[in-house]
Amino acid sequence: MTQPLTEIPIQHFSFFPVKPNNKKVKSNLSFLHSRMGDLSVKFQPLSKKKKKMLTPNLVNYFDSEEELAKFLKDTEIFEMTDKTRNLHYLLDKNQKVIFFKLENKWTPSLHLIMKKQLNIPSVMVDEGAVRFILNGADIFGQGIIQVDKRIKEDDVLVIKNPQQTSIAVGIALVSAPDMKKGRVIKNIHRIGDKIYTFTRS
Numbered sequence: 001m002t003q004p005l006t007e008i009p010i011q012h013f014s015f016f017p018v019k020p021n022n023k024k025v026k027s028n029l030s031f032l033h034s035r036m037g038d039l040s041v042k043f044q045p046l047s048k049k050k051k052k053m054l055t056p057n058l059v060n061y062f063d064s065e066e067e068l069a070k071f072l073k074d075t076e077i078f079e080m081t082d083k084t085r086n087l088h089y090l091l092d093k094n095q096k097v098i099f100f101k102l103e104n105k106w107t108p109s110l111h112l113i114m115k116k117q118l119n120i121p122s123v124m125v126d127e128g129a130v131r132f133i134l135n136g137a138d139i140f141g142q143g144i145i146q147v148d149k150r151i152k153e154d155d156v157l158v159i160k161n162p163q164q165t166s167i168a169v170g171i172a173l174v175s176a177p178d179m180k181k182g183r184v185i186k187n188i189h190r191i192g193d194k195i196y197t198f199t200r201s
Helices: 024-036 046-059 067-074 108-116 125-135 194-199
Strands: 044-045 078-082 087-091 097-102 105-110 122-125 142-145 156-160 166-172 183-190
Touching: 024 046, 046 067, 046 105, 097 108, 097 194, 105 156, 105 166, 108 166, 122 125, 125 183, 156 183, 183 194
Parallel strands: 122 156
Antiparallel strands: 044 078, 078 087, 087 097, 097 105, 122 142, 156 166, 166 183
16 A cells, blocks of 8 residues: 555655755755745655556557556656646656656656657757747747658657757647748747756756
């Protein structure tokens, strides 16, 4: 039986490998709150039952259900919740975000995308668009130089620079044929944002 979060001693959290009354705990809590909002220290290992429940939400990012099943089996995963913004995170054993849930959609983080080859469409933008995207701007068709033809409206996709580096994750506002002008991709996660900074060791 899973132990209730409220009853788990704080020293059991991988974030805080120290005694509860240690000053470092307060320091680490302040760090978390400043980086990702008030998380209320909702952090625990992801159960086998929840891994199974997540399968329909994650399978499209993998080449097959078997590949996803192997990933979930081989990866030690923890879940973390930010109640203030209704955000949910899945982290690996190094406390790096690998998936986050936003607007009821589970999305892979740049950390995972850079580490593992996923089945996820992408677009390439020109050099002039990169700095705006890294500052949080959405993606406009005029700055796109290459589009994956698989992209459909509401798809999660990766934004790459001309050097093929993944710099952001977005949600398609239109399908591939319509990505010629105007605002076409919503920027939801990028290098340097709170999720990315938190995933860094």
